[in-house]
Amino acid sequence: xxxxxxxxxxxxxxxxxxxxxxxxxxxxxxxxxxxxxxxxxxxxxxxxxxxxxxxxxxxxxxxxxxxxxxxxxxxxxxxxxxxxxxxxxxxxxxxxxxxxxxxxxxxxxxxxxxxxxxxxxxxxxxxxxxxxxxxxxxxxxxxxxxxxxxxxxxxxxxxxxxxxxxxxxxxxxxxxxxxxxxxxxxxxxxxxxxxxxxxxxxxxxxxxxxxxxxxxxxxxxxxxxxxxxxxxxxxxxxxxxxxxxxxxxxxxxxxxxxxxxxxxxxxxxxxxxxxxxxxxxxxxxxxxxxxxxxxxxxxxxxxxxxxxxxxxxxxxxxxxxxxxxxxxxxxxxxxxxxxxxx
Numbered sequence: 001x002x003x004x005x006x007x008x009x010x011x012x013x014x015x016x017x018x019x020x021x022x023x024x025x026x027x028x029x030x031x032x033x034x035x036x037x038x039x040x041x042x043x044x045x046x047x048x049x050x051x052x053x054x055x056x057x058x059x060x061x062x063x064x065x066x067x068x069x070x071x072x073x074x075x076x077x078x079x080x081x082x083x084x085x086x087x088x089x090x091x092x093x094x095x096x097x098x099x100x101x102x103x104x105x106x107x108x109x110x111x112x113x114x115x116x117x118x119x120x121x122x123x124x125x126x127x128x129x130x131x132x133x134x135x136x137x138x139x140x141x142x143x144x145x146x147x148x149x150x151x152x153x154x155x156x157x158x159x160x161x162x163x164x165x166x167x168x169x170x171x172x173x174x175x176x177x178x179x180x181x182x183x184x185x186x187x188x189x190x191x192x193x194x195x196x197x198x199x200x201x202x203x204x205x206x207x208x209x210x211x212x213x214x215x216x217x218x219x220x221x222x223x224x225x226x227x228x229x230x231x232x233x234x235x236x237x238x239x240x241x242x243x244x245x246x247x248x249x250x251x252x253x254x255x256x257x258x259x260x261x262x263x264x265x266x267x268x269x270x271x272x273x274x275x276x277x278x279x280x281x282x283x284x285x286x287x288x289x290x291x292x293x294x295x296x297x298x299x300x301x302x303x304x305x306x307x308x309x310x311x312x313x314x315x316x317x318x319x320x321x322x323x324x325x326x327x328x329x330x331x332x333x334x335x336x337x338x339x340x341x342x
Contacts, residue, residue: 004029010276010283013269015262025050032284036265039086041093041309048306051287053265053298055242055310057191057216061090063313063331064189064214064240065097071334074186074212076106076132078125080118082193083110090191090216106132106185115192115199122207125188129209132184183210191216201230213237219318220244221253226321237318242310243298244325264295299328 015036041056081091107128109121245260276283288307293300303311327336
């Protein structure tokens with residue numbers, strides 16, 4: 001309140017806790033409150049005086065679905081997601097956007113807590129992948145595979161086995177069937193929790209799913225991705241995010257991210273301050289104008305009903321121990337990065 005009464009101050013910019021973000025959204029004042037980051041995608045809708053500079057979980061998830069379907073042309077998409085309140089929102093919004101695009105997920109699998117062992121979820125995804133193979137697929141004979149029920153052989157509900165010269169009846173165990181590479185699922189959307197990457201990254205290759213992985217920002221940890229048991233199996237991983245930090249400045253990827261965000265967001269605000277003639281009203285009008293800002297690591301283009309939330313993302317792809325920007329996506333078109341075109 002003290003800050004808002006000082007007319008020489010044009011706005012408040014903060015990297016706040018989520019409790020403070022909610023408190024800011026409930027504060028009635030003419031001063032623009034600019035939030036660097038929040039997992040509560042509803043805040044810009046609650047108050048048109050709140051400005052969210054990083055894309056929310058809802059925007060990231062919806063744009064991820066639109067990118068997968070409209071840009072990549074994928075339609076057989078599975079989902080593996082934590083079931084907690086925070087990251088479940090990613091999956092819920094992704095599914096809702098898929099439905100808006102006329103698609104249903106091939107399968108949706110949830111896990112609780114740390115994903116130290118999610119073999120049940122991965123087995124269910126493989127079962128769904130088997131079910132997508134056409135019964136009259138001419139490649140089945142070439143691949144020396146056949147699909148049948150395992151009910152008579154195993155006390156599990158998984159239809160995975162292949163023909164083998166080693167067994168008289170031509171069947172293999174469920175363990176051996178995992179050696180079959182399945183590519184019938186075109187993509188898996190996996191919005192993991194922070195800290196889950198090492199668990200997911202080591203288990204995913206075991207299930208031989210030849211598919212594109214689409215993740216959230218929790219995948220952007222190069223220290224883990226560069227590990228030999230993880231990185232080679234995640235080539236082509238795609239993440240949609242409004243920012244890509246400059247890593248390696250500190251010993252912590254979290255500090256690198258916050259530093260990069262703070263630098264860009266402060267630069268963005270200062271660039272508007274210079275044009276505002278120290279008028280709070282003019283400052284707000286310039287904010288709502290929604291011009292594209294491309295910082296060193298952040299990308300900002302405000303949109304939405306009140307032009308107060310970031311609606312643009314970088315399309316990042318992981319290859320050869322590097323996370324590179326493919327282009328920029330706002331739900332309408334992919335503007336390719338010049339370096340990726342070259």
